[in-house]
Amino acid sequence: MEWLESQIAEWRTLISSNPALNRNDVEELETHLRDQVDELSEAGLSDDEAFLIAVKRIGKLDEVSREYSRENRGKLWRQLVLADGGEPEPASRWIEALVFAVGAAVAIQVARLAVGFPDEEYWLLRNAALLVLPFLAGYFARRRTLHLRQFVLASVPFVIAALVVNLYPFTAGGSTELLVAAHLPVALWFVVSYPYMSGRLRSHELRMDFVRFTGEWFIYYVLIALGGGVLMALTVFILEPTGVADPERIMEWVLPSGAAGAVVIAAWLVESKQRVVENMAPVLTMIFTPMFALMLAGAAIVYVVTGMGDAFDRELLGVFDALLVVVLGLVLYGMSARDASARPGWMDRIQLVAVVSALVLDVMVLGTMIARVGEFGFTPNRTAALGLNLLLLVSLAGTAWLSNRFLTGRGTFHQLERWQTTYLPVFALWAVVVLVVLPPLFDFA
Amino acid sequence: MQIEKDLVAASATPLVLAILAEGESYGYAILKRVRALSDGELDWTDGMLYPLLHRLNRLGYVTTEWRIPPEGRRRRYYAITDEGIAALAEHKKQWVTVTRALGGMWGRADLLPFALKGA
Numbered sequence: 001m002e003w004l005e006s007q008i009a010e011w012r013t014l015i016s017s018n019p020a021l022n023r024n025d026v027e028e029l030e031t032h033l034r035d036q037v038d039e040l041s042e043a044g045l046s047d048d049e050a051f052l053i054a055v056k057r058i059g060k061l062d063e064v065s066r067e068y069s070r071e072n073r074g075k076l077w078r079q080l081v082l083a084d085g086g087e088p089e090p091a092s093r094w095i096e097a098l099v100f101a102v103g104a105a106v107a108i109q110v111a112r113l114a115v116g117f118p119d120e121e122y123w124l125l126r127n128a129a130l131l132v133l134p135f136l137a138g139y140f141a142r143r144r145t146l147h148l149r150q151f152v153l154a155s156v157p158f159v160i161a162a163l164v165v166n167l168y169p170f171t172a173g174g175s176t177e178l179l180v181a182a183h184l185p186v187a188l189w190f191v192v193s194y195p196y197m198s199g200r201l202r203s204h205e206l207r208m209d210f211v212r213f214t215g216e217w218f219i220y221y222v223l224i225a226l227g228g229g230v231l232m233a234l235t236v237f238i239l240e241p242t243g244v245a246d247p248e249r250i251m252e253w254v255l256p257s258g259a260a261g262a263v264v265i266a267a268w269l270v271e272s273k274q275r276v277v278e279n280m281a282p283v284l285t286m287i288f289t290p291m292f293a294l295m296l297a298g299a300a301i302v303y304v305v306t307g308m309g310d311a312f313d314r315e316l317l318g319v320f321d322a323l324l325v326v327v328l329g330l331v332l333y334g335m336s337a338r339d340a341s342a343r344p345g346w347m348d349r350i351q352l353v354a355v356v357s358a359l360v361l362d363v364m365v366l367g368t369m370i371a372r373v374g375e376f377g378f379t380p381n382r383t384a385a386l387g388l389n390l391l392l393l394v395s396l397a398g399t400a401w402l403s404n405r406f407l408t409g410r411g412t413f414h415q416l417e418r419w420q421t422t423y424l425p426v427f428a429l430w431a432v433v434v435l436v437v438l439p440p441l442f443d444f445a
Numbered sequence: 446m447q448i449e450k451d452l453v454a455a456s457a458t459p460l461v462l463a464i465l466a467e468g469e470s471y472g473y474a475i476l477k478r479v480r481a482l483s484d485g486e487l488d489w490t491d492g493m494l495y496p497l498l499h500r501l502n503r504l505g506y507v508t509t510e511w512r513i514p515p516e517g518r519r520r521r522y523y524a525i526t527d528e529g530i531a532a533l534a535e536h537k538k539q540w541v542t543v544t545r546a547l548g549g550m551w552g553r554a555d556l557l558p559f560a561l562k563g564a
């Protein structure tokens with residue numbers, strides 16, 4: 001009996017070390033193992049025979065854990081990153097990332113010198129995403145070993161975007177040009193999802209994975225930017241008294257290249273140092289979701305009590321777009337960090353409060369905006385802001401509805417997730433509309 | 446007889462749902478029931494059952510609860526939901542169609558009992 005217990009303990013340690021299985025999974029499997037051993041022992045087998053057969057029936061650990069990681073949502077990356085159970089990744093992986101990062105850094109530098117920045121700053125602004133994101137797409141295309149056909153498919157949108165952005169006769173510094181500069185990165189980010197998801201765009205699981213990747217990439221990028229900022233500031237302070245280098249020239253060289261290279265490096269960090277962020281993500285949502293819920297609920301009450309007032313700014317819609325994007329980001333992030341099989345908890349309720357408050361605020365702003373649309377008229381900026389606002393409103397209203405059903409036990413968390421992943425392409429489509437349709441509509445003003 | 450892997454995988458969901466439709470159960474008991482139903486021909490890798498059950502849970506087809514029965518160890522029990530019953534009905538329709546088609550082709554009725562048992 002003692003022998004058996006020690007064997008089971010050893011087996012438990014072994015499967016516990018598998019990242020795809022959580023504590024409940026391990027306990028469930030252990031109970032299963034014990035049931036099996038008991039039954040075999042009753043049938044007359046000795047302890048060691050019973051144990052060996054029971055372990056064998058549970059299956060090969062790598063096959064079973066692959067099934068688990070497929071099911072334990074959010075752990076899907078483990079299949080991609082740790083293909084054969086926990087091997088540290090070879091050095092060639094980071095060299096690969098470095099090559100693409102340097103590529104992006106060089107591309108933006110060449111472009112800057114070619115147009116004689118800062119003379120043509122708007123050209124550079126408009127094309128920045130086109131100079132950087134192909135390298136990110138290329139990195140994933142290589143990492144996921146895409147077929148040639150998929151590779152061609154992934155590059156087509158970049159070519160089309162390059163044509164649109166450079167053939168449209170923009171008024172330099174006009175609002176349509178700035179809108180294009182702001183929407184191109186978004187549209188191309190969705191293009192990157194194609195190689196990221198190995199071309200399987202229909203898979204809702206992979207879509208959620210891409211959402212998670214986006215959130216974690218953002219965290220890493222901000223961290224790199226903060227570190228880079230400190231480094232730059234110190235460099236300038238140290239070199240300034242010597243008079244050897246002109247701080248502005250250093251900025252011109254280092255800043256664009258650093259920002260471009262960091263795009264790929266952050267992606268590589270998400271891919272290979274996933275576990276670090278994975279621990280951070282739930283903590284961040286735990287901290288910020290209640291804070292936003294409190295702020296939004298307070299603001300909603302103030303707005304309802306005092307009304308919009310005279311301070312209503314005609315560009316307020318843009319601010320609210322940003323607010324809704326942040327709320328949606330928190331919702332998506334919280335969702336991807338959540339254990340999908342868990343029962344509704346207080347975090348889900350707080351999240352619903354945040355979403356509903358944001359909705360109330362936004363509906364009030366939209367109402368005022370639409371009531372006074374004759375007075376304000378449609379400008380490119382306002383059209384883009386209004387469109388995005390309506391899309392976000394629908395997305396969050398759906399979230400609130402399904403989240404309420406989930407909390408009251410009439411719906412599942414799965415439906416809520418599905419709604420988000422189904423809705424994602426709508427945002428991509430809108431970014432394309434702003435890029436392609438809006439400029440001619442407003443005479444490239 | 447060795448039943449092909451794809452066929453085992455395809456039949457797993459309706460089989461588990463059908464077993465749970467008889468009443469709540471836990472992993473080990475479900476597996477025993479599967480072996481008994483198929484006279485030991487459907488031999489699953491035990492470890493594969495749990496990810497499947499967790500998937501059904503995520504889809505809202507089953508609910509789960511940890512309980513300690515009067516005698517025995519703490520287990521995770523699974524019970525079918527209304528959605529699960531609806532999904533089972535859908536699976537049944539598909540399997541009956543498939544087995545009827547195969548039965549028609551082979552001109553034998555011996556596939557039908559299986560179809561009816563599932564229905």
